[in-house]
Amino acid sequence: MKEPIIEFTGVYKSFGSKEIYNDLNLKVYRGETLCIIGGSGTGKSVMIKMLVGLLKPDKGSVKAFGKEISNLREHEMIEIRRRIAMLFQNGALFDSLTVAENIKYPLVEHKWGTHEEMDFRVKEVLEQVGLPGIEHQKPSELSGGMRKRVALARSIAVKPEVLLYDEPTTGLDPLSIRRINGLILELQRKTGVTSMVVTHEMPSVFTIANRIAMVKDKAIAFIGNREEAKNCKEDWLSNFIAGGEGVLDEEDLSTK
């Protein structure tokens, strides 16, 4: 049995009176790509934010690399953040910095090496995401898809072991979606990185996922591989998977 690289056990999380999770249990294994699906506002992003210490669980345990991280202080999280990188929904690139400076940011913070080594790494990751030669551009000059790829380049610059994607393909055109999905697959194949992808784009899920987890009713309601997800008889899952397809019925059109 493989050892889990990430483990949520009995996690409870609420914002004021709004309960997000009342018993979250999930294991993620080294090298796999796990897609987290679920309706809007169910707390998918909250789950991955707990892994990088942006949010803390109210109760329960969050482990990464076998170590409890929910009680770590901010400066103790730095090492974890070198090993777990996050790709934000809109990229979250620093608009005052150039593409190269953005990618260099984590390299400088984690003391990657000399300036030459960092410049070399910047070039390398930009090539890896298929955007060579844009070092001196500002994020505002880039398209949405390009921004996401630069953000991905920034996330993988320090060679993390786990990559968390927060809706990586939302709001992109089909070609960009294809490219991002390709990158996620390629990264997994070439670097063996473990990925958690929060998304509700079902075609993407079936392209990239090794396993799929669905968040429903403040917990993980389903977890399994692609075949198991497709064959699952539960209405809430099959409806979610088929959600984007077919003709709308009266209920969908009702404004009442």
Next chain:
Amino acid sequence: MIRLLETFGSLVILSLDTLKEVFKRPFEFQLIIDQLAKGGVDSWSITVLTSFFTGLVIASQFAIGLEPFGASMYTGSLVSLGIVRELGPVLTALLVGGRVGAGFTAELGTMSVTEQIDAIRCLGANPIRKLVMPRVVAMTFVMPLLTILADLIGCLGGALISIFEVGVTTSYAFAQMVESIGIQDVIHGLIKSAFFGYFIAIIACWVGMNARGGAESVGKSTTNTVVYISVTILIADFFLTRFLMAVYG
């Protein structure tokens, strides 16, 4: 009331965290210099303009008001004292606070709602060190400098009215000003302005970093910042003045 206490508490915590970062190596010289340029150098023109006209208008009022008592020749003294002790630091702080504070909040607020502040943390850095500390240090340092500028230009405005309206000689106007302003008056003003600089930066950064939601929230936070900063400056001015009076007399 509870919210007020919470706000005050988190401002104190932010201040302490900022203070810790000031002394940590390596020093973030470049970030501080950038903020000195943005907050200080870019504010000199507004400081000069407002202090010059304030000097002119206060002197005009005194020149007329003192005339029935035959005391209008003291216009210069009164104006310079008023400017160095109160108007220089307070007016500069209100104007620069509005200009720079709104800028800080809008910038940090936008960074907060676009998750850039979270990104700084995720990339292994500390947003307080990268964003708050340089702004607080720069403003605390630059406000006294701007106040010296405002004092000089304001007094110049006062002197011009004394010379051209009241009719005193140029040498008398300037000699009278130098004579009436003591070094402790200048120090009073400068100490106050350093505090104002700190208040401007810490409030603006705190409001900005706590902006949530979207563009509307950033807009609202920016408006709030200007109000909070102005009110804080006026209230703090009273207490600081009383405190400094008790200490220095």
